[in-house]
Amino acid sequence: QTSTRKKILELLTEAGGGFVSGELLAKKLNCSRAAVWKHMEELRKEGFELEAVRKKGYRIKSTEDKVTENEIQYGLEAKRLGKTVYYKETVDSTQKLAHRLVQEGCPGGTLVIAEEQTGGRGRLQRAWYSPKYTGIWMSVVLRPDLPPQWAPPFTLIAAVAVAQAIEETAGVHPEIKWPNDILIGGKKCTGILTELQADTDQIQAVIIGIGINVNETEFPDELKPIATSLLIESGRKIKRALLVQRILERLEKYEKIYIENGFAPLKLLWESYAAVIGKNITAHTLKGDISGKAIGITDEGVLQLEGEDGKIHSIYSADIEI
Ligand code: BT5
Incomplete structure (x- = not known):
């Protein structure tokens, strides 16, 4: 026997x-x-x-934790987000694929997710490290009926959704570094990249790329000083599909609030996770550096810096050095 x-x-x-x-x-x-x-x-x-x-x-039974369509949709409480899922074992970039799908007319709420990216990208074409089976590499397509100038706050909205989901799932306290990073203990665990396809007066699609280090135990040398994962910070392995579900549910809720009432009602929530408010920082913008105290964000999600001279500078896009 x-x-x-x-x-x-x-x-x-x-x-x-x-x-x-x-x-x-x-x-x-x-x-x-x-x-x-x-x-x-x-x-x-x-x-x-x-x-x-x-x-x-x-x-x-596969012991590998996966983020397949089934894993994501089973137990998902969002109605629109995640209804259509494109799952890939390997892809160059979920963001790139999402752009293509938008052009082919994919519905709002479409999720593109991969176990691994071979050409993951951050802002300004910087490389995004996306190893197999350990992180969440996904792009969410939203199709809000809004003018294009309403697009930038989607990064902040996504950051709140991700920060809350991380807190709930991993039991750690993330901080949002304006505009698009989520940090734990000063190190980056999440990057968000929001891109737009739009006509002059109408958004065709907002494509929110989200990269989260979840179960990585180590990083390549150049990232070691700046990157961390939820496993490293919490000491526990996290089922990635559950984290994705919690993010989609919140993002769906906050998108609705934003469309109906603007960013103002979400600002408080965002500020409760903000790492920079009240601190002296330097904003590296494409036009040069601006230093000052971060005093808050506007109802449109624009960062306000108070310079030495007391002048208020509005920062629309930058890399922030704390
Ligand atoms: C970001 O750019 O933080 C946005 C990253 C968005 C990635 C997602 S993954 C799914 C979707 N598909 C894509 O192709 N992209 C999106 P940025 O603020 O420019 O930061 C990039 C910098 O972060 C790099 O120059 C590195 O220094 C650092 N970095 C790269 N990979 C990292 C990682 N896995 N964890 C932490 N930091 C990383």
Whole structure:
């Protein structure tokens, strides 16, 4: 009996997580399919994680945490966001793919997500490190009926949704670094990249790219001083699909509030996570550096800096140095 079971495990292992049909197992073990089934039940009782699927056969349950369409949609409480999912094992950039899908007319709420990106990008074409199975690399397509100048706050809205979801799922306290970073203990765990397809008076799509380091245990040398993951900070491994669900649910809610009432009602929530408010910072903008005290953001999400001379500077886009 035990040798038969050993043989079963051997055959399943050789299949590398793929299915082996009951028929093939029966043949190789020289027994009936019913006997195979019985052995499987026994093995399961012993604690082996085996899976039986009708018409496919048996396999060793994947221990890899995945972010497939099924994993994301099962238990998702959002109505529109995540209804359409494009899942890839590998992709150059979910953001790039999302842009293409927008042009092909994909619906608002479409989620593009991958286990790995080979050409993940940050702002200004900077590289975004996106290793396989450990992080969340996703792009969400929104199609709000708004003029294009309403697009920038979507970065802030997404940041709030992500920060809250991280807090809930990992039990750590993230901070938002205006406009698009989420930090834990001063290190970056999340980057957000919001892009736009628009006509002169109408948004076609806002594409929100979100990269979250979740279960990484280490980073390449150049990122070590500045990057961290939820696992490193919380000490626990997190099921990525659950985090994605919580983000989509919040993003859906906040998008609605924003469309109906503007950014003002979301500002307080954003400020409660803000890392820069009240601090002296330097904003590196494309036009040069501006230093001063970050005194807050406007109802439009624009950062306000008070210079030495007491003058208020409005910062629309920059890299912030705290
Ligand atoms: C960002 O850019 O922070 C936005 C990153 C957006 C990535 C997502 S992943 C899904 C979607 N598909 C894409 O192709 N992109 C989006 P930025 O503020 O420019 O920061 C980029 C800088 O962060 C780099 O120059 C590195 O210094 C650093 N960096 C790169 N990879 C990182 C990582 N995994 N964790 C922390 N920091 C990283």
